[in-house]
Amino acid sequence: MLKKCLIVIMSSLIALIPVTVCTAASVTEIVADVNIYTVTIRATADAKGDYPLKVYRMVNGEPESEPVYMGQTESAPAIWEKVVGEGENKRVITLYTYTFDPFELDVMSKSGKYLAVVGDSASQEFSFINKQDKIVFYNQISAAAESELNTLLQSGADDGLVDFDLGNYFSYSTKIQTAFNTALASFELPVLSDDASDEEIRFFETLLKEEFARLLAAGDFLSADSTGFDSAVKQATELNLDLKFYDHEKLKLSPAAVHSRMQDVLPYNLENYQVQNTFNFAVLMAMLDTASYGFVTEALDYYNGKCVNLSDKHTKEFDDVDFNNLSSELKKVASNIKNASQLETKYDEIAEKIETEKNKEETGGGSSGGSGGGSSSGRGNSNRNDVSGAVTNDLLPSENTNEVITEAFHDLNTVSWAKEAICYLADKNVLNGRENGLFYPDDLVTREEFVKMITLALHILDDSAETGFTDVECGRWSYPYIASGVAAAIINGVSEQKFAPEAFITRQDMAVIVFRAAQCMKLELSGTAAFSDENEISDYAKNAVSHLAGTGIVNGVGNGLFAPKDAVTRAQAAKIIYELVMANGGMK
Numbered sequence: 001m002l003k004k005c006l007i008v009i010m011s012s013l014i015a016l017i018p019v020t021v022c023t024a025a026s027v028t029e030i031v032a033d034v035n036i037y038t039v040t041i042r043a044t045a046d047a048k049g050d051y052p053l054k055v056y057r058m059v060n061g062e063p064e065s066e067p068v069y070m071g072q073t074e075s076a077p078a079i080w081e082k083v084v085g086e087g088e089n090k091r092v093i094t095l096y097t098y099t100f101d102p103f104e105l106d107v108m109s110k111s112g113k114y115l116a117v118v119g120d121s122a123s124q125e126f127s128f129i130n131k132q133d134k135i136v137f138y139n140q141i142s143a144a145a146e147s148e149l150n151t152l153l154q155s156g157a158d159d160g161l162v163d164f165d166l167g168n169y170f171s172y173s174t175k176i177q178t179a180f181n182t183a184l185a186s187f188e189l190p191v192l193s194d195d196a197s198d199e200e201i202r203f204f205e206t207l208l209k210e211e212f213a214r215l216l217a218a219g220d221f222l223s224a225d226s227t228g229f230d231s232a233v234k235q236a237t238e239l240n241l242d243l244k245f246y247d248h249e250k251l252k253l254s255p256a257a258v259h260s261r262m263q264d265v266l267p268y269n270l271e272n273y274q275v276q277n278t279f280n281f282a283v284l285m286a287m288l289d290t291a292s293y294g295f296v297t298e299a300l301d302y303y304n305g306k307c308v309n310l311s312d313k314h315t316k317e318f319d320d321v322d323f324n325n326l327s328s329e330l331k332k333v334a335s336n337i338k339n340a341s342q343l344e345t346k347y348d349e350i351a352e353k354i355e356t357e358k359n360k361e362e363t364g365g366g367s368s369g370g371s372g373g374g375s376s377s378g379r380g381n382s383n384r385n386d387v388s389g390a391v392t393n394d395l396l397p398s399e400n401t402n403e404v405i406t407e408a409f410h411d412l413n414t415v416s417w418a419k420e421a422i423c424y425l426a427d428k429n430v431l432n433g434r435e436n437g438l439f440y441p442d443d444l445v446t447r448e449e450f451v452k453m454i455t456l457a458l459h460i461l462d463d464s465a466e467t468g469f470t471d472v473e474c475g476r477w478s479y480p481y482i483a484s485g486v487a488a489a490i491i492n493g494v495s496e497q498k499f500a501p502e503a504f505i506t507r508q509d510m511a512v513i514v515f516r517a518a519q520c521m522k523l524e525l526s527g528t529a530a531f532s533d534e535n536e537i538s539d540y541a542k543n544a545v546s547h548l549a550g551t552g553i554v555n556g557v558g559n560g561l562f563a564p565k566d567a568v569t570r571a572q573a574a575k576i577i578y579e580l581v582m583a584n585g586g587m588k
């Protein structure tokens with residue numbers, strides 16, 4: 001069921017109704033712009049004139065006899081030119097766009113279709129949703145279980161209550177539509193009061209439309225057929241797919257092979273990380289099917305911790321030859337492997353056999369045995385979300401905050417830009433490595449992990465602080481950090497009741513927390529900066545991102561982008577917290 005929260009942030013959104021002119025005299029186009037109760041009509045004509053406007057309510061596909069509103073063009077038109085025709089018939093025409101005075105439909109006006117008639121016969125239908133009907137419908141979506149969403153959206157579309165693009169939703173397969181509904185049902189949406197303001201309704205619409213559009217992008221990608229799959233991959237930029245091996249020039253992986261493998265592991269949820277893991281696993285399995293063992297060895301190392309979790313129980317003493325042998329044996333049984341769990345099991349079985357033979361050779365046929373232990377492989381990240389359905393828990397930071405690390409971890413070569421920050425904060429007991437001298441800089445950071453870091457960096461840990469979040473029980477390891485952050489007014493929950501401690505923190509939410517921390521430290525953040533994807537930054541985070549970027553505390557991800565909805569890596573979190581404390585003269 002969708003989680004409910006009170007609205008605390010106000011936003012605005014005007015719904016633009018798509019236009020198709022039914023008939024035309026000299027009026028060539030009509031646009032109806034609906035903003036809650038206020039309707040603005042714009043008409044474009046190929047000649048100047050006084051054009052009357054009449055608006056009718058539609059009943060059973062026909063306009064009522066009496067209009068609900070009548071108006072007349074009074075203001076001067078906007079004049080512009082348009083090129084029409086081709087070749088010898090190509091010409092430039094002058095067009096005139098008139099904007100009628102905005103008018104309000106009555107509070108008691110019924111939801112449904114209305115017809116705007118301009119001039120003698122040019123007309124355009126548009127949808128109007130009564131405010132109370134909208135509140136009821138939106139609250140139904142907010143409260144709906146995943147099994148109820150299909151029927152609710154269908155009835156809402158039939159009744160004219162849906163004024164956002166449903167795209168291909170109803171054409172998706174049952175499995176993808178279920179995954180779509182699961183993601184939408186778990187999305188945080190507000191609950192609107194009966195007397196909700198226009199701003200509160202617009203904010204709800206912003207959240208719903210953005211999330212629905214994101215899920216449509218994921219659904220369209222997963223629904224692509226084999227012939228259109230490569231094009232779908234290239235167009236799915238908002239999914240941030242990892243194309244390292246898919247686009248590898250020497251590998252020349254078949255898109256159809258990847259598509260075929262992806263059908264075995266379609267996700268149960270359309271969250272971006274689930275879709276990414278599905279794609280990654282399909283690429284890995286297509287490589288096991290067709291690539292050389294050398295490429296497979298590289299891919300197993302690369303994807304470990306991303307879409308599969310391979311144990312190093314039997315591989316700790318392996319050299320490159322052993323790993324290549326393992327890849328070669330895996331390729332022989334690849335056709336029988338359908339999901340991540342099966343791959344992990346088969347990987348472990350083959351690794352054990354190779355280890356046994358290796359030990360026999362080294363001891364001249366003596367005793368064999370494993371190297372013991374069951375830790376995750378050091379050849380890659382240890383976190384993953386299994387695309388077969390089971391989600392493994394993230395490794396949490398060490399609770400031993402007295403452990404001082406005075407030298408670099410062994411896995412920071414790929415994040416040299418963050419090395420100084422990581423080592424500095426480790427020395428100050430703000431963060432820790434995990435095991436075997438590794439930091440795992442590319443692993444993602446949860447909301448509770450980031451709050452722990454920022455709380456320790458600011459020295460605001462208060463063991464007496466309390467919080468009432470229902471998903472942060474008193475005995476939880478992160479409780480004192482979250483409670484301290486709330487007490488210091490640098491963090492909020494995702495609602496008044498929920499904090500979502502295990503959700504990955506986004507770059508824009510991280511920026512908001514760091515900005516509030518800077519304000520608590522009374523840092524002067526006078527500079528501002530803009531990014532080319534500023535429109536994707538939520539309104540509540542724009543000020544924080546702009547000022548932190550202008551001061552140099554945060555940076556973009558390259559190409560002028562900030563990527564506000566992306567999750568934060570451990571290296572990124574360390575770098576930004578380091579820049580924050582150094583802007584204040586360092587930690588005492």
